[in-house]
Amino acid sequence: MDKQKLVLIGNGMAGVRCMEEILREAPDLYEITIFGAEPHLNYNRIQLSAVLQGSTTFDDITINDRNWYxxxxxxxxxxxxxxxxxxxxxxxxTDKGRRHPYNRLIIATGSMPFLLPVPGKDIEGVVTFRTIEDCQKMMETAKYYHKAKVIGGGVLGLEAAKGLLNLGMEVTVVHNGPHLMERQLDETAAKLLQTELEKQGLRFLFEKETKEICGSNRVERVSFKDGTEAAADLVVMAAGVRPNIQLAKESGIATNRAILVNDYMETNIPNIYAVGECVEHRGMVYGLVKPLYDQGKVLAKRICGLRGKGYEGTVLSTQLKISGVDVFSVGQFSCDDRLQSIVIFDELDGVYKKMVFEKSRMVGAVLFGDTSDRTRLLDMIMKRQDVSDLEKVTLFQALNRDGNSAASMAHSEMICNCNGVAKGTIIEAVQKNGLTTVDQVKKCTKASGACGGCKPLVADLLNYIHSDEFDEGIEQKSMCSCTTLTEDEVVHEMQWQGLTTVQEVMEVLGWENKEGCSACRPALAYYLGMIYPEYERKQENLYISEQRMAIIQKDGTYTVIPQMYGGKTSAEQLRMIATVAEKFGITNIAVTSEQRIHLMGVKKKDLSALLADLDMQVSSTYGNMVQNVKTSIGEHICHCDKHSSMELAVSLEKRLEFLITPYRVTLGVSACLHNGAGSTTKDIGVIGTGLGWEIYVGGSSGRNVRAGKLLSLGTKNQDVIEIICAFIQYYRETANFLERTWQWIERVGLVHVREVIFDFELRQQLLFRLEKDTMFRKRFSGKQMSGIEINNQQ
Incomplete structure (x- = not known):
């Protein structure tokens, strides 16, 4: 069958990135054609400022060469x-008379530079800063002329100005506002930036509106509405861009400021989609890399027929790419009646930091002079992290006072937000491929391959990796001393060669110790149970009834735990428990922090009879399993309604009982922000808010307490259950044996986990496999199994 024809209008960053995602999702689905108005291959337009400033070349900013196409x-x-x-x-x-059919069409025509509607805008020596040709004109002009005026004091204008300054020109930035970058910086940060740039040689004219660009053969001067003039051999218009929507408009596609799209980047015309700077989504038009790439991922899934979450918008951040100047801003930076801020201003060192809060959540930040914490702050803002329990001033303290912030970052933290590249990914790439330069890291991982703002952080991390202080190697070690194979390699061979028993694995894979050891035998049994669920039923020494029905103690007696889902019980159940305890002389009875009653000291000879008389489901959380859910039903300080939290806990317990995991998994459900169940220090914790449930993962309440990381917020009941179940199943399928949830998250990255869990199709696949496995385990667990001996190895 002939492939459908997919056509892309626009060979820029957003459109081609979307094509890369489509090729990744379904490489053989479409016959692809791309039309580009520029004569060049796909290149990084954002890096033109680096070319102009002399830190890179035109060849270096090519993203995909001809071979790729x-x-x-x-x-x-x-x-x-x-x-x-x-x-x-x-x-x-097309303008060459070509007629080309399509089945699906993506419009990615980007933006056009805004030319001030003033006399003289078309004369020689007036240029914009948008394309390779613009950059070449500016570089050529600098060889023969001296005075440059850059109209526009935003990011693009300042980067162009610094490039012309590096080329030897006398540069003045003309701005119609009172201070620089007013869309990204408050007045204090803008004044600091101005002072620093003046030290480097730039000049500024503020609150100037251009009236006319004057000259006979080429530009000679710029006149302003206040009657003043300024000499100029070159005028760079950098006063902003406008979405390029003329083609869409003339074709009957709905537009406003840009092409109107829904959450799946669909226009009002069937089979026509749009992505990038030419798009208006929920009233927003984006001009930064990350939102355009986010849009491309959503559109790729949609156009490949895959279910996925729609695009919901992106938190915007800005970093000025000028050598010797550290400036960063994200979110809201000005305050009103709803917002409050904390500011630290070190005039001696020229460091200014401002964080803006809406109640207990950070919504914006401005950093000047020290931007080392930008990744951490951006992450907190994007996750809408509640910081009510933190000492706010500590948020300003650099994570590493030795100056290398990369060393203090967790493996899962983002180095490159545009391309979603975490620290651990770069470490792994450097170790596996022997990378030694930032350019090699960029080619291998795409880190710093978009806006380039993270390039200094990539360089810091690379220097740290190759230093004597580096001790974060993530190279996998062998499973145990019995084999040289890693756990991943063992699991791969078990699946590839169809190995179905512990002994067969050890024999076929050449175990040095033919009997195995206490480290590898339970690990192999776990992996076999994950690959072949029926394996557990076949092994007499793996899951015998008393391991499900009772827990053996050191003195040879047993503990029986009647199941009370969510800690709820009834008078009838309590009477039954009391009757059984009296009949069999059980005097050691305790109520645990999980709201469960433990009948301790049961003799082996009485066990079967006691279980028969009890006639209740028995809690089965012995060993590496999903544990009973801790709730806040007994919390007496808070008087909030706990009914919904109890119902959620009961639903989770019933869904997850009997489930084997790489390491024991603890859960907590707190009815409100008082966190009565200690949810933030559980492997999975849920906290009720007025807007829904917040889910935290990777917490630990052991000797070294770890706070869980926010996975989602504002989530409804059914979605909470699905998200948690999918999270657990993905953990079961990809974690190493005895690897804690927090260790697993550190290794694979929280962003990656989110991408999997919140992908609708992937989540449904995980839930299907979990349900299938759970039903199987329930059939062969508890009272349906026979035998009373416990395998102490397990």
């Missing part, structure tokens, strides 16, 4: 503009 079987037409979209015939017409 050929290898992907993409038909590419460069230097060819699409003039018309016939939505009825599903056909395109």
């Amino acid at each position: 050929n290898e992907q079987n993409i038909e590419l037409f460069t230097g060819e503009t699409v003039l018309k979209i016939d939505t009825e015939k599903q056909e395109l017409l």
